[in-house]
Amino acid sequence: MCARLADVVMAPRTQLQPDRVDTAVNVADLVRRAAQDAPDHLAVVAGKDRLTWAELDRTVDAVAAAWSGAGLVAGFRVALAMSNSLEFVTAYFGALRAGLVAVPLNPASTAEEIGSMLGAVRARVVLADDTAVAAVRAAVDELVGVGSRVLDADAVPVVVPVGVASRPGERSYDELLAAASSAPAVPPADPETLAVLLFTSGAASPPVMLTHRALLANLDQLAAIEPPVMTPADVVLGVLPMCHVYGLNAVLGMVARVAGTLVLVRRFTPEGSLDLVAGEQVTNVPAVPTVFAGWLRAVADDAELARRLASVRLLVSGAAPLPPSLRSALREATGLVVEEGYGLTEAGPVVTSTLCSAGAGTEAARTGTEGRTGTAEEATEQPRPTNRAKHTVGAPLPGVELRIVDETGTEVEVGEPGQVLVRGPNLFSGYWPDGADAPGEKGWLATGDIGYLDEDGDLVLVDRIKELVIVSGFNVYPREVEEAIAELDGVAEVAVVAMPDPQTGEAVRAYVVPAAGAQVSAEEVRRHCEVRLARFKRPSVVEIVPELPRSVTGKVAKASLRRAARESAIGF
Incomplete structure (x- = not known):
């Protein structure tokens, strides 16, 4: 200090x-x-510095x-x-x-x-x-x-x-x-x-414009989840960068709303953050998949990792897709279930959470053609699921509405993919400086994400519209190709992007990261895809790379990969 x-x-x-x-x-x-x-309750821990809420307010x-x-x-x-x-x-x-x-x-x-x-x-x-x-x-x-x-x-x-x-x-x-x-x-x-x-x-x-209304509304929506996501008794790990809306509002803002305690992580290392969790008796860890993956790599002994996370009651992943294999590995090692959510900066940020899932077999609540609305009552109808059959990102937060629409704006049937639309008081006021692309007259925001609602009302994400690869007029969702390649033994990570192709307009290019100590060849990936994917979905180029570029939150920086693929395809 x-x-x-x-x-x-x-x-x-x-x-x-x-x-x-x-x-x-x-x-x-x-x-x-x-x-x-709670004037004397501990508010923030930053290294050796500790402030109560009264001290922080002053x-x-x-x-x-x-x-x-x-x-x-x-x-x-x-x-x-x-x-x-x-x-x-x-x-x-x-x-x-x-x-x-x-x-x-x-x-x-x-x-x-x-x-x-x-x-x-x-x-x-x-x-x-x-x-x-x-x-x-x-x-x-x-x-x-x-x-x-x-x-x-x-x-x-x-x-x-x-x-x-x-x-x-x-x-x-x-x-x-x-x-x-x-x-x-x-x-x-x-x-x-x-x-x-x-x-x-x-x-x-241009930057996203978020008002006090939008930020506070999202905190109210999070606070309406039952059982509570965060309480005054919780000690929350502040590992997410606060330059990102996830760390800024869903973590820092939420801790302030409930008057809990925030333990700040200045620079993330797996060992250092685990020491903080144990030393400060952290109960809540909102994080990104790279944090959880780092813990599993750093501590090979499952019993030791479970011991160091013994105080934790809730793990939540967001900002980037959570690989099912990572979720399973952490649960097997520690017994902890990683809950997952979906959001975007324009929504302040949280839109859905598996903490709001009503459970298998629960009929999805609908509000006519206006979309699905989450409610606090609905969130407590059934116990929280601990073994979801498919990889969903949960149901809408209380007060948030979702619609899934086709290219014409018509709402699709349950299970049919389309663009995800969001409505709620947590939405932004457009992009700086003139409020461009703010929610429309009826309050709906087109997210640019493709997904569908399952029979339980949970959202399943398919891909980003802008990441769609169109091969000879056929749509290829990169996530489908990535999941197929990830099944191959020895593959740690994979990212799929579009590349220009003179015959088909676009083609699929895959960047594959081998697991530590493993040997994976481009030819092995191609043979695997021949069995798993239709011809137009198979990668035309497979590149084995040591790592994937990432954003500050650990999300794969696909824009960099698309640029590299485009430059490689046209020869510069």
């Missing part, structure tokens, strides 16, 4: 207590409410006042290029409490990417820790260099280093806090105020 932040935390309570918060309108109200309900007030002291007014954008840390938490909630718009950035982004993102949102301030400060400084230097031609002076952000020395012209986080006014400016309470801008594909696409 930086020195000034420590001073703020240890400062005596003010005589004037803030008004009671019963209904949150601003996401930062959740911190206030937690401080009023610190958030100080940060909000610091933003006001720096001349920032409601609606200004504050970028956070930081790893998971106490400073991220306080800067995020402090920005929201001051009425500012938080713009979390992946700290692993390049200077060029950061410059493009800062310019796109016209951030006034950018906080950067040791993982990002060099790239941030290079990006801002470049903006200054071209600012007279492209941007006005207000669009060149001030760099605020966190935990690193300042350069001339910069203000450190300590200095920002030292300049804080006595009290933060409190903007009018309006749930439709923009809270967060989130980039989903780096600088390649």
